């Protein structure tokens with residue numbers, strides 16, 4: 001059984017089909033990237049997989065559970081237990097330090113554990129920035145805090161919606177390296193990106209256009225390392 | 231947040247301040263009203279009574295409640311051959327029962343001194359420092375000759391120094407005042423007699439009525455009565471004042487609630503992204519409500535503590551400026567104020583906090 005399966009999924013806003021009969025399977029431990037022009041439905045799909053939205057029609061099976069039929073309350077619990085989210089705009093709580101931001105995810109999941117949170121920051125190379133506020137961190141550092149926050153509760157899937165959209169190449173590489181580490185640890189990754197270089201790293205690349213999957217590309221020489229053209 | 235804290239603190243200040251004043255007002259007002267004169271009158275239930283009867287009756291009050299007692303004895307005397315009423319009294323007592331008496335010159339203090347009503351002073355062109363003889367005709371010393379013409383013999387005469395001129399705006403301006411000892415010396419009769427006594431007692435109208443009934447039952451020589459005009463108006467003013475205090479408190483509480491609700495709405499709106507993020511990483515509606523409720527309770531707690539302290543200072547200032555006396559600190563008022571301000575804050579935060587649970591993480595976390 002696949003970890004995630006979308007069956008004939010539609011998301012319809014009035015006349016607009018943001019998702020139009022999407023079918024997709026993602027296996028456990030797989031690293032998938034999603035590309036597509038702006039407005040093609042990438043975020044809509046991620047929100048549905050991330051239990052923050054429901055499809056208009058269709059089934060979304062996560063670990064065998066149809067999340068399109070769950071109550072809001074159950075979706076919150078599923079999101080808390082199985083999903084790690086990473087956003088383009090980082091979304092850190094601005095009055096909490098890096099380590100406190102990581103501990104916030106622990107707090108809602110189970111109980112905050114500062115030692116474990118510090119270890120997570122160490123994994124993303126930010127042990128020395130633990131007591132800094134988001135405003136005292138660079139964009140790349142903030143996104144690494146977000147990665148630490150997303151991985152802290154050992155989620156089944158990490159969903160990243162344009163995680164490198166606000167980063168320079170150096171930080172892009174750092175984040176992709178972190179994804180590779182997560183991948184090696186067996187975490188399932190779905191990464192939405194505009195950036196072909198980031199998309200190429202994944203094991204499978206999916207292209208969305210007007211709410212439909214128009215292209216699926218397997219990466220035959222997967223290394224987990226980013227390659228810059230120039 | 232600071233605005234909300236401030237508004238809660240101000241609300242709590244007014245609340246605890248006004249409640250302090252509310253409870254102290256009866257005492258304050260009682261003391262204040264004592265400036266408007268006596269509220270209890272003793273008269274003889276028989277033909278006459280004495281100063282010791284008056285003291286017996288006054289002893290039925292708690293001595294701490296009595297502001298002053300002034301016995302009066304009235305006699306018809308003559309000055310420059312004109313009849314006039316002289317009153318003997320206890321100057322210290324009158325000072326207390328009639329603080330509104332305005333004196334030009336000195337207060338009556340001892341023997342040989344005369345306090346002259348303003349009208350009397352006009353009639354005889356008397357001023358402070360003048361010497362004057364007061365004539366008294368003892369009973370039975372008056373006779374008539376065979377033509378029916380009045381013949382005055384054996385008048386008692388006493389010399390006085392005018393120490394002050396008395397302004398009251400009332401009948402007192404037609405009298406002259408001397409000590410009880412002097413009027414007894416002048417009349418050479420009825421030692422210890424008094425005609426009336428005025429008392430100023432700081433008790434509420436109801437309490438006064440009780441003691442007055444007791445006096446009438448226990449002291450046969452004295453008939454005690456309330457000065458209705460004073461006690462009744464005191465009660466009316468009190469009721470009105472307390473109603474006003476209550477009204478102001480309710481209005482201030484309502485304003486505080488509106489202010490807190492507005493601020494919390496703004497706080498929730500301002501933190502929509504954060505709320506969305508918290509939900510995205512797994513916060514349930516309950517935990518969002520708990521967090522914001524906690525913040526609002528904390529706000530109520532600090533506002534309430536601040537308000538209790540400021541409220542006492544505020545009430546103290548009002549009391550000193552309006553009633554020129556200090557109020558007592560009520561320790562119970564602190565927890566009560568803090569609890570009320572927490573309840574008010576919590577209540578007015580309910581709606582804004584509920585709106586926090588409607589935040590859709592997918593919407594607020596989306597793009598720029």
Ligand SMILES: Nc1ncnc2c1ncn2[C@@H]1O[C@H](COP(=O)(O)OP(=O)(O)O)[C@@H](O)[C@H]1O
Nearest residue numbers: 013016018036037038039040041042043044045
């Ligand atoms: N809440 C919404 N209401 C109406 N239309 C929406 C809503 N969310 C997304 N859309 C529309 O759905 C389409 C897909 O949006 P989105 O998934 O955000 O695109 P992408 O992330 O690929 O840029 C867009 O045309 C967008 O305008």
Ligand SMILES: [Mg+2]
Nearest residue numbers: 042043044161
């Ligand atoms: Mg998008």
